[in-house]
Amino acid sequence: MNQALSFPVPCCVGSIDQYIHSVNRLPMLSEEEEVDLATRLRDHGDLDAARQLIMSHLRVVVSIARGYLGYGLPHADLIQEGNIGLMKAVKRFDPARGVRLVSFAIHWIKAEIHEFIVRNWRLVKIATTKAQRKLFFNLRSMKQQDATLGREDVQTIAARLGVKPEEVVEMETRLCGHEIPLEGSNGDDENERFAPIAWLPAPGAEPLALLERDRRDRLHGEGLRHALDALDPRSRDIVERRWLVEDGDAATLHELAAQYGVSAERIRQIETRAMQKMRVLLAPAN
Secondary structure (H helix, E strand, O other), X not given: OHHHOOOOOOOOOOOHHHHHHHHHOXXXXXXXXXXXXXXXXXXXOOHHHHHHHHHHOHHHHHHHHHOOHHHOOOHHHHHHHHHHHHHHHHHHOOHHHOOOHHHHHXXXXXXXXXXXXXXXXXXXXXXXXXXXXXXXXXXXXXXXXXXXXXXXXXXXXXHHHOOOHHHHHHHHHHHHXXXXXXXXXXXXXXXXXXXXXXXXXXXXXXXXXXXXXXXXXXXXXXXXXXXXHOOOHHHHHHHHHHHOOOOOOOOOHHHHHXXXXXXXXXXXXXXXXXXXXXXHHHOOOO
16 A cells, blocks of 8 residues: 555755645655554564655645744754654654654654754854743744833743743843844945954054054064173173074084083073073063
8 A cells, every 4th residue: 555655755956945845745644554654664664664754744844844934044954954853753653652643743843943943043042941942932922023022021921931031031132133244245235345344453453462562573673682782792692692593593502611611501600691681671661
């Protein structure tokens, strides 16, 4: 009986409308056919039976997903997540319980769509508790369209959903908010070009940063030359050859010790005193 059913896979379509039209043309299952397929899947792991159960209920996912378009997420993504819920339902469906698959699958389809919306919706990142999720998915239907909640409305909704009034107010604010893209488009509209990112300062462009960079450049320039000029010739030579060699081939303590006929420890002491003197000269004046 079920072998004769035709379930062409609705793939390679050009748009979401074509997909919906395709799944709506798939044949529905009678109760006897559904029980037979579910029994084959449960008892024998028949994947073709699972495929037929899923395909015949794709239209249910489309219908449920349509009810969540108000959250600003793509219809195709909602359908895709709902299809995942449908597959989970088919895997767990037991025909011996005496209920139709559609009644059993609705919970799994909605649960998967709910999880997707909470995880990806542009503003909601706070619906982490069961009560907050209930508030999130019921507030839109409990308030009049485009109407602002009054104090009594907030109290009523909070009592019905078991949340605090301030949580109702905060969620309504988030639901009524609008996204502003950080980066503008490349269109010809002048208003779109000046997106928020255009008003952000460039790194290091703040006046304080510019003054700090100028002071640092001055210290590394004139200040450094002045500090080096204050050293005796031997100390200056040691500092320059130890720290100011451009090619990175700095002299070692032992090389300088051999040149000046002293110990390496003596060179280290001269270097330390010279660096201390330079730090004093390079310190900003109070």
